[in-house]
Amino acid sequence: MKTLLVTGAAGGVATRVRPWLREHYNMRLLDLREATDLAANETAIVGSITDREVVRRVAQGVDGILHLACAYSLDIDFEATLDANYRAQLYLLDACVEYGVRRFVFASSHHVLGQHRVDGFAGDHASVAPDGFYALSKVFGEAACALYAHRHGIKALSIRIGNADDRVSDARRQHIWVSGRDLAQLVRIGLESEDIKSDIVYGVSRCPAPFFDNARAVALGYVPQDSALDNLAPDFVARDAMPASAGPDFVGGPYVPQPLIVKSPL
Template sequence: MKTIVLTGASGGVAGMIRPLLRTNYKLRLSDRGAAPADLGPNEEWHQADLTDAGAMAALVDGADGVIHLGGQSVEADWETVARPNIDGLYNILTACHEKGVNRFIFASSNHAMGFYPRRRRVGIDQAVRPDGLYGVSKAFGEAICSLFADKHGMRCMSIRIGNVGTAPLDIRRLSIWLHPEDLVQLIEIGLEHPEIHHAIVYGASHNERTWWDNTSAHSLGYEPKHNAEDHRDHALAEQAKIPAEPVGDLFQGGTFTGDGFDGDLDRTLNARPIR
């Protein structure tokens, strides 16, 4: 079995995908906090902080690949976001390069593109439009993965994750939902596909209301097994309980776009690139 490092292993997303991954890989789990209570076969625990370069070098030594879910997962002040998501990401990528770890899966986010209106369909060729400092850190992550692929020959995949769960919970998530089984399929493509250089893909299941062109993922063989519309009635019922948001309801990033917004709403909503 290949040994794969999984950072952010105590988090919710990791908890959903670990049982699926450990059937095919030996997992070296890492987080800065306590170990998960449900360690299973083919899993070992290493407590480590992303901001500790030495700890990252020890963590990835002898591994075949990294699934990087670790870091700050929601909007926060700059220092809180930057230390794990920028400095920490640089540390683990550098450690992978120095230790010869060639495969790197980066958990990017839809929030790197969050200020696109919901009426726009976007792919991987449009410019990033982050909806906060967290989104900025994910755009940075995609850029530095590209650098390590081009300059150091690593094979990287950046997955712009929508919302991971067993079912979409509101109208927005009918467009961005990602079932854990479909996420694992994308991860395994990133770890195994022979032609990966730096691939950017959208982390979404088969969502008929999607805002994203995921041709890049499908070209690598991605075939999502789960359909958001199977959960439509529940999602719409849950949406009815949520108050309207004058900014967040207009943009793909949802509440992240409205947090601290004091810009020109019409201009942001209708902005087009100047060519």
């Protein structure tokens, strides 16, 4: 069995994909807090991706990395993203080069396109339009993957995750929702497909009027199993009932009306 390093392994997305991935990989689980509910082939390690020596230690001997850890909030300031979302991404990619790790799967976000309007949205073909400093750091992360893929031959897949909650909470999210099972399928494509060089796909399940055709993912063999419409929350909010603060007119929803802060005052 190959070994997979997961960063952010105690978080929501990791918790949803781990049951589908540990059937196929031995799992090394790095997080600031200890991951729980471990299977026999999962090992929890407490540490920060912002510590370069920690990254070098945990990357030794793995076959691939699923990079989920990041700093984020609706209105996160630029400075607060620097260590976890910029420097640490390079520590991880650099460790791949140093220790011969050939596969890197990066959790990007639909927020890299967040400032596009929903009406007339170009989907897979839309140009980058980050909706804040969290999203800007994801654009960097994708570009860093491409840099290392082309320079060092690491096969890198960036997954622009839609909405990975257990249930679909509102009309915007129904176009971008993804189940843990489908996300895990995309991660496995990133870890196994020979056709990947440096690719970008969308982490979405079967959605009504989808924002994305996800053509590249389909070409790589992705067949989503789960449907947003089968997973609507009991208190699902229709588009007409969404408040302006939820950003119903924009792909990035509530991130779009937030202020852009380079550095929060101390």
